[in-house]
Amino acid sequence: MAIALSSIVSHNILSKAWLKRSVEARISDANQEGISKIEELERYSEDTVFTLLYLTLQAGGIKSSVADHVASHIGKANGLLLLLKSIPYHASRGGVVHVPFEVASKHGLLLERGRLKPEPSEELSNAVLEIASVASAHLxxxxxxxxxxxxxxxxxxxxxxxxxxxxxxxxxxRFNVFDPRLNRGILGVSPLWFQLKLKWYAWRGKY
Known part of the structure; x- marks a missing residue:
């Protein structure tokens, strides 16, 4: 894969700077002990998910400032929600969860160096709701x-x-990320329903 990416970059099909931005964001995230503000989550989502969408547009030869702007919003929304969905995984392994300290404090959620107990709570659900609302606004x-x-x-x-x-x-x-229904099928829905929904939106030229 590394050789393939190198070839693509050398032929100016994809921007090396954007690839580097995505990799560096993930490395930085792996080394931090918690997140202070929700804007940091948005920035991380943009640096990881949006960059891949942008590179996909670039690879397809699509040059549109509007498409780039839309991809930025969708990338942020997608990234925020995937970070929320990953909370049980990281919490169960004693890892840092992506709930900003300011959001946790607002809802009375106890975080210790970015970590929390791997169990559902009303405080966590309220924090998840707030972050999900930001994702919804981007969409x-x-x-x-x-x-x-x-x-x-x-x-x-x-x-x-x-x-x-x-x-x-x-x-x-009810924004309980520990609910097992979220892990069923694809993002909590049946694979067939998800595929039908994709085809319906694709046919209508929407997203």
Missing amino acids: NKAQELISGVPKEAAPVLLHGVAVQVLLDSLERV
């Missing part, structure tokens, strides 16, 4: 810009469908 902004998105960019932006599915699944379990 709404992305959808508001749909009229200016080039047709060829729409398939890349179908990640927005996954964002909506996960938001719906979180709402269904």
Whole structure:
């Protein structure tokens, strides 16, 4: 894979700077002891998920500031929700969870150096709801810009469908990330339903 990426970068198909940005963000995240503000989560989501969407647009030769803007919002939303979904995994292994200290403090959630007990609580659900609301706002902004998105960019932006599915699944379990229903199928829904939803949005040219 490294050789393939090197070849792609050397032929100027993908930007080395954007690839580097994504890798460095993940390395930095692995070395930190907790997150202070929700803006840091948004920045991490942009540096990881959005960069991949941007590189996909770039690889397809799609040059559109509107598509880039939409990808930024979808990337942030997707990244935030995936970080929420990963909380049980990290908590059960004594790892740092992606709940900002300011959000945890606001809802009375006890974090010790970015770590929490691997169990559901009302405080955690309220914190998850707040972060999920930020993700929802990003998705709404992305959808508001749909009229200016080039047709060829729409398939890349179908990640927005996954964002909506996960938001719906979180709402269904009352934002309890420890609810086992979130791990069923794809993002809490049956694979068939997810595929049908993707095809429906793709057919309509939406995300």
